[in-house]
Amino acid sequence: MSKYICTAQVKYTRQEVQLHINALKMALGSPAFSNYRGRYEALLGDMKRINNEMLDKENDAMLNGNVEEQIVELSVVQDV
DSSP states (O other): OOOOOOOOOOOOOHHHHHHHHHHHHHHHTSGGGGGGHHHHHHHHHHHHHHHHHHHHHHHHHHHHTOOSOOOOOOOOOOOO
């Protein structure tokens, strides 16, 4: 039987990404989430990577004087 992956494109501001990172850190500190620890740690790593990419884009835009919307396209989908 084949496994299917469903993906969704979600738009975040960098502030929302930072909020998500903080929420994941709080959740990882709770023993109630011990069954999901590996998944949450992986998601935390992905969100940190996205945050860094967004920060790099913001810095590049400021240096270049580009005031247009900056889009970071990353994938956190893993092969099944």
